[in-house]
Structure formats: structure tokens, C-alpha cells
Amino acid sequence: MARFLIRRILQGIVVLWLITVAVFGLFFVVPNDVARTLAGRQATPETIALIQHRLGLDQPVWKQYLDFVWRALHGDLGYDYYHQVPVTHIIAQALPITLSLAIGASIIWLVLGVFNGVLSATHPRSLEDRGLTAFSLFFYSMPPFLLGILLLYVFYYQLTLRGVTWFPAGGYVPFAQDPTAWFQHMVLPWITLALLLAATYTRLTRASMLDVLGEDYIRTARSKGITERRVIYRHGLRAALTPVVTQFGIDLGQLVGGAVVTETVFSLPGLGNTAVDAITRQDLPVIIGIVLVASAAVVIANIVVDVAYAALDPRVRLH
Amino acid sequence: MNAQPVATVTASAASAKPIEGRGTWALAWSRLRRDKVAMISLVVILLIVVVAIAAPLVAHVTGHPPNEQYRDIGLSPEGLPRAPNSTFWLGTDDLGRDILVRIAYGARVSLLVGVVATGLTVVVGVLVGLAAGYVGGWLDTVLARVVDVVLSVPFLLVAIALVSVTGPSMTVTVLVIGFFSWASVARIVRGQVLSIREREYVEAARSLGAGSVRIMFVDVLPNVLAPVIVYTTLLVPVVIVTQATLSFLGLGLPPPTADWGGMISSAQNYYTTAWWFVVFPGAALLITTLAFNLFGDGVRDAFDPRLEQQLRR
Numbered sequence: 300m301a302r303f304l305i306r307r308i309l310q311g312i313v314v315l316w317l318i319t320v321a322v323f324g325l326f327f328v329v330p331n332d333v334a335r336t337l338a339g340r341q342a343t344p345e346t347i348a349l350i351q352h353r354l355g356l357d358q359p360v361w362k363q364y365l366d367f368v369w370r371a372l373h374g375d376l377g378y379d380y381y382h383q384v385p386v387t388h389i390i391a392q393a394l395p396i397t398l399s400l401a402i403g404a405s406i407i408w409l410v411l412g413v414f415n416g417v418l419s420a421t422h423p424r425s426l427e428d429r430g431l432t433a434f435s436l437f438f439y440s441m442p443p444f445l446l447g448i449l450l451l452y453v454f455y456y457q458l459t460l461r462g463v464t465w466f467p468a469g470g471y472v473p474f475a476q477d478p479t480a481w482f483q484h485m486v487l488p489w490i491t492l493a494l495l496l497a498a499t500y501t502r503l504t505r506a507s508m509l510d511v512l513g514e515d516y517i518r519t520a521r522s523k524g525i526t527e528r529r530v531i532y533r534h535g536l537r538a539a540l541t542p543v544v545t546q547f548g549i550d551l552g553q554l555v556g557g558a559v560v561t562e563t564v565f566s567l568p569g570l571g572n573t574a575v576d577a578i579t580r581q582d583l584p585v586i587i588g589i590v591l592v593a594s595a596a597v598v599i600a601n602i603v604v605d606v607a608y609a610a611l612d613p614r615v616r617l618h
Numbered sequence: 619m620n621a622q623p624v625a626t627v628t629a630s631a632a633s634a635k636p637i638e639g640r641g642t643w644a645l646a647w648s649r650l651r652r653d654k655v656a657m658i659s660l661v662v663i664l665l666i667v668v669v670a671i672a673a674p675l676v677a678h679v680t681g682h683p684p685n686e687q688y689r690d691i692g693l694s695p696e697g698l699p700r701a702p703n704s705t706f707w708l709g710t711d712d713l714g715r716d717i718l719v720r721i722a723y724g725a726r727v728s729l730l731v732g733v734v735a736t737g738l739t740v741v742v743g744v745l746v747g748l749a750a751g752y753v754g755g756w757l758d759t760v761l762a763r764v765v766d767v768v769l770s771v772p773f774l775l776v777a778i779a780l781v782s783v784t785g786p787s788m789t790v791t792v793l794v795i796g797f798f799s800w801a802s803v804a805r806i807v808r809g810q811v812l813s814i815r816e817r818e819y820v821e822a823a824r825s826l827g828a829g830s831v832r833i834m835f836v837d838v839l840p841n842v843l844a845p846v847i848v849y850t851t852l853l854v855p856v857v858i859v860t861q862a863t864l865s866f867l868g869l870g871l872p873p874p875t876a877d878w879g880g881m882i883s884s885a886q887n888y889y890t891t892a893w894w895f896v897v898f899p900g901a902a903l904l905i906t907t908l909a910f911n912l913f914g915d916g917v918r919d920a921f922d923p924r925l926e927q928q929l930r931r
Contacts, residue, residue: 317767440907444866445900556772593772
């Protein structure tokens with residue numbers, strides 16, 4: 300197990316290193332005129348050269364890369380071009396917002412997805428099953444930004460028109476500052492993400508549960524005279540959850556950099572939104588920093604999932 | 619005692635049509651044809667294709683070119699979009715343009731990007747997967763790491779960054795989507811190839827003197843196509859949504875080109891005053907992705923009827 304873990308972690312480090320090469324290459328090979336933008340329209344070539352020198356942009360790309368890696372290994376991701384704020388500081392401010400979004404939404408989609416999946420699988424081809432399948436496919440096909448706008452229309456605009464001001468139009472209030480306001484600002488983003496992802500989980504749980512319920516040991520459990528409820532939840536669901544847990548790990552990892560649209564629609568200043576801002580301003584250190592953190596989240600989530608899998612199923616370790 | 623029923627069966631079989639061996643494709647098609655939902659979805663998809671092709675006709679019938687701004691009759695005195703009426707059947711947008719005509723033209727973008735980017739993804743993914751699975755060794759190791767990297771990168775962030783650097787265009791959108799999607803296809807194909815290359819018929823081909831390239835494309839490839847086709851049909855709606863998402867974030871096609879994501883993006887500021895501006899392009903997008911997903915589900919069931927049979931048990 301320890302060897303498996305070490306091998307996976309080393310592989311993860313290689314992947315992260317390759318990502319830094321790829322991202323760095325992409326952004327630094329393409330000519331950028333951020334120094335010109337910073338210097339303003341009236342700037343002399345000397346001013347631009349000075350700014351380029353200060354940002355280290357006059358160095359050869361390979362040297363900039365080595366400097367970047369060296370500093371990154373020391374926990375320093377550089378400074379943003381515009382206000383000289385440390386990138387780590389910007390990420391530290393945005394990350395809790397993205398995490399509030401991801402964790403809150405994940406609770407809703409897990410409960411909704413697994414519960415609906417079990418209901419579907421235990422009543423195959425019934426009205427409930429067909430209804431739930433249609434329901435999940437509907438949200439599975441829904442573009443995230445469209446769902447966000449529709450929810451805003453119904454819950455913010457229509458309710459506010461009727462004097463119910465429970466849901467704001469967007470923005471973020473830290474939990475420490477006002478828990479109630481935090482909750483109100485997070486509910487619609489949570490529901491948006493949760494509905495989109497619950498669909499996958501409903502389908503996954505349904506398929507996996509149907510597979511498991513066909514196994515011999517389920518028949519054995521039933522023949523022992525255990526209640527159907529116990530058969531389904533204790534014997535069936537337990538085994539059926541493995542692929543769901545895997546998917547959950549992967550999704551959670553991807554959400555760190557993947558909630559861009561939800562954050563944009565609801566103006567949440569999380570990692571995705573911060574990155575989009577940085578992209579429009581060509582603020583390379585911030586973009587690279589966020590891409591790196593988001594990729595690391597995916598890599599770590601994958602390792603955790605693999606280890607959990609290997610711990611559950613010894614056959615995996617052989618490969 | 620037992621001989622008689624056997625004889626009857628033989629007799630009735632002889633009088634009936636001789637039993638034909640049917641391949642995976644014929645079987646899948648016959649199953650798909652009986653799937654009502656899948657067939658309705660296919661009809662819807664074909665209708666969308668017709669609308670896309672006939673977009674100029676829509677413009678001709680309404681008399682409104684897609685980029686024509688009717689600032690006088692298309693906007694209210696306050697400068698707001700007009701609700702659906704007899705001139706503008708689905709209303710107008712923030713610049714007084716006909717939403718119906720723009721939806722028809724937007725279908726072209728969605729379908730074109732959906733099909734071309736998916737095609738690119740599948741070709742690259744299949745080639746890489748075949749090479750990694752069949753050749754194996756160091757090539758497999760290198761390709762596996764590359765796949766890991768591509769799947770770990772936060773796709774949307776890097777896609778936005780790339781498009782913002784290169785400038786938005788249809789080619790860039792297709793390339794970016796293709797670049798980040800081939801890895802999953804490669805992974806699926808590699809897994810399949812690993813098991814197929816050990817089969818006897820591959821060995822037989824090799825002992826007959828067939829070269830690696832011939833074995834890969836003639837003996838192995840046709841046998842991995844079924845999962846690839848299932849994945850492909852389900853990938854089209856994902857690509858369409860991705861394209862719309864890029865447009866929504868302002869990185870789709872340069873204006874004034876009509877495309878659904880871009881329309882919804884500009885409608886975002888008007889959702890309280892002009893519902894039609896969000897609802898119609900949104901519905902067009904949703905119906906398209908839904909039709910592709912329902913059809914894709916049908917294709918999957920047609921190739922892999924295991925689950926459905928289990929249910930009938």
C-alpha cells in the first residue's frame with residue numbers, strides 16, 4: 300500500500316510539473332503586450348522596457364520558467380502585474396468562496412442523486428423511474444449559465460417583485476461576517492451546481508445499483524428474510540456506492556477550477572471568477588497560479604480516489 | 619418421445635426465412651429503430667439541421683437579415699427589446715435584431731462546431747488510443763502521462779485564457795475543444811485495444827504476415843468502434859454546451875455573428891425586462907442538447923442491451 304501510494308504521488312508530481320511546462324509555454328510563447336497596457340498610451344519605449352524589466356519579462360523564457368519553478372517550490376507564486384499583491388494572497392482570498400460553493404453544492408447533489416438513483420433502480424421501468432430519468436436527463440442537458448439565469452429570474456426577480464426578498468441577485472458575504480447573509484447568497488449557486496451534477500449521480504447510482512441488485516448475495520440476503528429496506532440500503536447501496544464515490548472525488552477536484560460559469564452568473568469572487576478577471580487583464584502570474592492550484596486539486600483528488608479504491612479492492616494494486 | 623418436438627422445430631424453421639447471421643451494426647440499428655424516444659430525438663436533430671441549412675430562407679420569409687438592427691421598429695421608445703409580435707415572431711434583442719432569424723443562424727454555429735470539434739476529438743483520440751494500446755511500451759507510458767495532464771488541466775480556465783490570447787474565432791473554438799477532449803476517447807480506445815490485441819484472430823493475422831499498421835486498422839479498429847460511436851453521440855451535446863459557454867463568457871465568435879451562447883450572454887442583462895430574449899435562444903440550446911443526449915442514450919442501449927435485458931428479467 301505504501302509503495303502504491305508513493306508511486307501515485309510521484310506520478311502526480313510529474314503530471315503537475317508537465318502542467319507548469321505546458322501552461323508556461325502557452326502563455327509565454329504567445330507575445331503579450333501587458334507592459335504596454337500597464338505603461339499607458341503615452342508611454343515612451345524606455346518606460347515600457349523598464350516595466351518589462353521590472354516584471355522580469357525581458358529575460359529569456361527558459362530563465363523565467365526556472366525562476367517561476369524555484370519560487371513556486373518555496374510557496375511563492377509571484378505578484379500580480381497591476382497591484383503587486385502576492386498571487387498566493389489572491390488565491391487564499393478566493394479559495395474559501397469556491398470551496399463554500401463546491402462543498403455546499405456537493406451535499407445537495409449527493410443526497411439528491413443517490414436517493415433518486417436508488418428510487419429509480421428499485422422500481423425499474425415504473426412511472427417514478429421514467430420521471431426521474433427524464434428529470435436527470437433534462438438537467439444533464441441544461442447549459443449551466445442558462446439554469447443560473449432561470450433560477451435568478453424565478454427566485455430573485457419574481458419573488459422580489461412579490462415582496463419576498465430572500466434571494467439576492469448575486470455577490471458574496473463571508474460566513475464569519477454574517478452567516479445568514481452568507482447562506483442567502485449561496486443557496487441559488489448551490490442549487491444551480493447541484494441540479495446540474497445530481498443528474499450524473501442519479502444515472503450512475505441507478506446503473507450501479509441495478510448491477511448490484513442482480514448479484515447472488517442480494518438474493519441470499521433476501522432469502523434470509525431480511526426486510527427489503529435493509530437489503531437495499533445495507534447490502535445493495537453499500538456495494539453500489541463505489542463508482543459514485545470515485546465520481547464524487549473527481550468532480551470535487553474539478554470544481555475548484557471548474558465552477559467558472561456559476562461563479563460568473565452569480566458574481567461570486569471565487570477562483571474561477573478571479574481567473575476570468577485576470578485573463579481579461581492578461582495578468583499572467585494570477586492565471587498561472589490559479590491554473591496550477593486547480594490542476595493540483597484534480598491531481599490530489601485523483602490520488603485520493605485511487606488510494607480509496609486500492610484500499611477497498613486489493614486487485615487494483617497489481618496494475 | 620423427445621424426437622418429435624425437435625422435428626417440428628426443424629420443419630418450421632425450414633419453412634421460415636433462413637436464419638441470417640447479423641453483425642453488431644445490423645443488430646444495433648434494428649434495436650435503435652424500435653426505440654421510440656431515440657427516433658423522435660433523431661427527427662428533432664434532423665429538424666434542427668434543416669433549420670440551420672434553411673437559415674437564409676427564414677431570413678427571407680421574415681424579411682429580416684440576421685444582423686440588421688431595427689432601431690426604429692425593433693426597439694421600444696425606451697430602447698428596450700420588443701416582445702414577440704406579428705413582425706418579429708420571437709421578439710427582438712437589445713439591438714433590435716430579429717431573434718427568430720438569429721436563432722436559425724445560431725443553429726449553424728452550434729451544429730458545425732458540435733460536429734467538427736467532435737470529429738476532430740474522435741480522430742485524434744482513436745489514433746492515440748490505438749497507438750498506445752497496440753504498440754505499448756514506452757509510447758504507452760508517455761501517452762498515458764500526456765492524457766493525465768490533459769485531463770487534470772482545468773479545461774474551461776485554460777480554454778478561456780487561450781481564446782483571449784489568440785482572439786475568438788470558429789477555428790480557435792474547434793481546436794481548443796478538440797485539444798481538451800481527445801484524452802477521454804484515447805483512454806477508452808486504449809482499454810479496448812489492450813484486450814483485443816491478445817485475441818486469437820489478431821494472432822492469426824500476425825502469423826499470416828500482416829504488418830502492425832494493417833492489424834491496427836483492419837483487425838483491431840473495427841472492434842473498438844462501438845464504444846467510440848456511443849461516446850461520440852454523447853460528446854456532441856457536451857461540445858455544443860462548451861461552445862455556448864465560451865460564447866457566453868464573451869469568447870465565442872466575434873460579433874455580430876449570431877450564436878446561441880452569445881445571445882444568452884447579452885440577454886443576461888435583460889432577463890428582468892425581456893424574457894423572450896433569454897427564453898427562446900435558451901430553449902433552442904436546451905432542445906438541441908436534450909435531443910442529442912436522448913439519441914445518444916438510445917445508441918448506447920442499442921449497442922449494449924445488457925442493462926435493458928436485466929430490467930426485463
